[in-house]
Amino acid sequence: MPATRMDAMTQSLNRIAAMTARYYYILRSSWLRLLEIIYWPAMQMLVWGFLYTYLYQSKSAMASTAGLLLGAVLLWDVLFRGQLGFTFTFLEEIWSRNLANLMMSPLQPFELAASLMLMSLIRLVIGTLPVTLLTLLLFGFNVYAMGPGLIAFFLNLVLTSWAIGLVVAGLVIRQGLGAESLAYSIMIVLLPLCCVYYPVEALPAWLHPVAWSLTPTYVFEGMRAVLLDGTFRTDLMIEGLALNAVYLGLGFATFVALLQSARHKGGLLTMGE
């Protein structure tokens, strides 16, 4: 590798590290923020955990599917929190009126995206890991029993959350803080369509292509195959990953296009005012 390219790569990694450090400093600056990351998933898990316990003990037809419910809640949270972690970290730049400082620095869009992805992962680990242990401890549901498949589920969901996060961040740059509410609401559109709590067959036939065009559908179908049949559907995971690669590329292209559009529209300098 030529020295100049090596230098450029080193500088690029340094900038990603600098941005990650910047977000880490924010996270570290307030224990309330750390608590908030754990608080919502934990509360949600308690509610669904008690329902799981009730169904499990009811000896009804629903008892056998109680584990599915809890698994779905945990994996949905990976998708939801992954996107929130990405988007909220980005929104910090808008709220602190720092975006123009970054845009004026040598930071490249892909470096900003990479640091947001890293922070999304860190926030996910902080938020999800204690909750999975809590679920095991309180309700006896071991999500890790899904085995290595869980890594594939996690990877697919995280990639989807980043693709959506990139689009939301781009829309905030383009439209300003008016688009901020998308950070909370955009995932809810996916909830009925990506079949979190029921199989694709439960949807009307005309919605099947829509469901299969959404990568989380592959994960939730895969999870049901593991928990109901004890089989890991490699085909679903590979298809999901391939689709995710496309969506992540499209997400980044959209982010860059919206950033460019914002430069035409003006307002980057005063963003957050």
Next chain:
Amino acid sequence: MSRIERFLPRRHLTPVSPNTTPAQDNAPVSLGIDEAPAIAVEDLCKKYRTHWAVDDVNFNVPKGWTVGLLGGNGAGKTTTIAMIMGLVVPSFGRAMVLGHDMATERHKVLSRMNFESPYVALPGRLTVRQNLMVFGRLYGVANLKARIEELIEDFELGDVLDRVTGRLSAGQKTRVAVAKALINDPDVLLLDEPTASLDPDRAEWVRSRLRAYQKRRSATILLSSHNMTEVEQLCDFVVIMSRGRVVAMGRPGELAERFKCRDLDEVFIYLARVA
């Protein structure tokens, strides 16, 4: 042709006297007649819907000069600076910095530039030290710790270094923001109202630091300000804008003479009313 004339806009401008030559004590040492300008603004226009925020603006800033960009509210100064920074793409024309078109090649020159603006803040939850570290690393500053130590000394930041930036006074925040703007020893520095929130004593103190920096680095500074005393003290040359257009330019003293005013303050008020 005088050195200043070579850097005059081509049209739509009030001409500067052909006899004008820069005062020797102010003239940048490295400036050669054929040297390319650090900032070249050519036929620059920006239209928002039906409104022309910047309308056919032309001026150059020679390397090592400090040029003031003046104008009332809504004159188009901030949009012009945003286009020079590459944060806004022109509708027509171009802004070049160190030979690069900022609409398309800004990544080639951003590490040699920096800026400070009241529209922008440093992350308030980070300490001053953390902010300087983050921006130093973003700009790829070599020997970053030593550079931060220099800035701490130059801007007397020792007592606020480990304080959260958001809790500093307006004056302290300005000092930190200017320190951040100098962290990469920029060749081109864009300053938007750099002393707006400072008391006269602190404002003069910051101006002295900017002068020292400019002298040490032969840096090019484009400065937007409403403070005419500041402009007279800092700037070699002044560009005055009104309603998106350049209405006058020249040395501060020359402008006062040309418009038969006592000082730049009067020139500013006169042009704001008649332009």
